[in-house]
Amino acid sequence: MMFKEQTFKSLCKQAWSGVGLTIGQNEGVYVLGGGYWIIKIKREALSNKAMATLIELTGHLPDEGELWMSRKDEADQYELDYGFDVYNTESIYEQSIEIEPKNILIEQNNAVTRVMQDETEKIILINECFIQLIDNKHIMTEIGEEFTDQPRRHEAAVIWKNNMCELVCYKRTLDEHSNQQEIILTLEKARL
Helix, strand or coil, X not given: CXXXXXXXXXXXXXXXXXXXXEEEEEXXXXXXXXXXXXXXXXXXXXXXXXXXXXXXXXXXXXXXXXXXXXXXXXXXXXXXXXXXXXXXXXXXXXXXXXXXXXXXXXEECCEEEEEEEECCCCEEEEEHHHHHHECHHHCCHHHXXXXXXCCEEECCEEEEECCCEEEEEECCCXXXXXXXXXXXXXXXXHCC
């Protein structure tokens, strides 16, 4: 699994405690969602620790074809009726371009945002937790997992992917009182 397990647990727990953790299984792939991110993991690439995290938070793993949401303060999960099409990210990846994390962080309201820039000089901001989540040291080479591709950008999303896992996270906006557009324009002009 291309993810640091402690960061994975933290991300899932944050979703479960807040907007809710969406979890499903489709064609042998676990699909997780947390409001502004989607993770897909092939069943064989889900580590025991990650599996334990999901069971701890939701009570059990979904069977094939199941899709439901679980929240901390709700006794039961509830099944979602919109299906797995919402989580189809193949066309997003195919239409994306490479993007690079820059060594610029913006801290605001106890959240850290990473500046990323693509080859067209376009800037996109994402939560730093996603940079911390990806780690090729955790690749499961014994099951044939490959190293993670360079991150890619498609409109408002950044995508990391390998042959077993995928992470799609959506861009972050700064506080409405910030001068976000001014910051982004200045950074784009700087040609990081």
